[in-house]
Amino acid sequence: MSENKNYTDNYIEAKSAVDWDEYFMLQAIMASFKSKDPATKVGCVFVDQNNHQITFGYNGFVAGIDESKLPWGKLKNAPLEHQKYGYVVHAEANAILHSPGNLKGSKCYVTLFPCHECAKLLASSKVDEIIYLQDKHFGTETNTIARKIFELTDIKFRRLKLEDDIISKLSHHFHEMTND
Numbered sequence: 751m752s753e754n755k756n757y758t759d760n761y762i763e764a765k766s767a768v769d770w771d772e773y774f775m776l777q778a779i780m781a782s783f784k785s786k787d788p789a790t791k792v793g794c795v796f797v798d799q800n801n802h803q804i805t806f807g808y809n810g811f812v813a814g815i816d817e818s819k820l821p822w823g824k825l826k827n828a829p830l831e832h833q834k835y836g837y838v839v840h841a842e843a844n845a846i847l848h849s850p851g852n853l854k855g856s857k858c859y860v861t862l863f864p865c866h867e868c869a870k871l872l873a874s875s876k877v878d879e880i881i882y883l884q885d886k887h888f889g890t891e892t893n894t895i896a897r898k899i900f901e902l903t904d905i906k907f908r909r910l911k912l913e914d915d916i917i918s919k920l921s922h923h924f925h926e927m928t929n930d
């Protein structure tokens with residue numbers, strides 16, 4: 751009966767709901783979600799040339815330190831000893847520190863354009879490309895130096911715009927995953 755039937759109806763066109771850029775930026779956003787910083791949450795993901803994740807990071811206090819004794823507040827006129835800036839490790843630095851593998855030739859997806867201190871680490875790690883979401887410190891000294899470091903080391907950088915419909919697609923997917 752059915753041996754001569756062909757199953758062409760089963761060969762439907764299918765497409766992932768997200769492309770790689772979107773996927774890894776969503777991962778970086780998830781990493782930032784883990785940050786305890788009440789004011790600035792940054793996350794990043796490093797991937798190799800085959801789009802396999804190597805490492806990730808978010809901004810947080812020095813590993814193993816007693817966080818209950820450190821300040822998350824925003825008092826700008828306090829001495830550095832009493833500000834978070836004295837103790838926070840940036841997302842990119844954390845990812846590089848905890849990477850199980852070499853980052854040469856990798857891409858870094860990060861939710862905020864890197865500061866110049868992280869730019870030094872990224873360049874020294876021989877990262878190939880930076881893909882960022884926000885650039886709210888554009889024009890500041892640290893931002894300008896970071897750009898200069900990337901330009902002088904031939905590290906590409908580009909801004910990624912996430913479309914709003916990703917959230918509705920994700921929300922729909924989340925609902926399907928979490929309901930029987």
Ligand SMILES: [Zn+2]
Binds near residue numbers: 840841842865866867
């Ligand atoms: Zn930084």
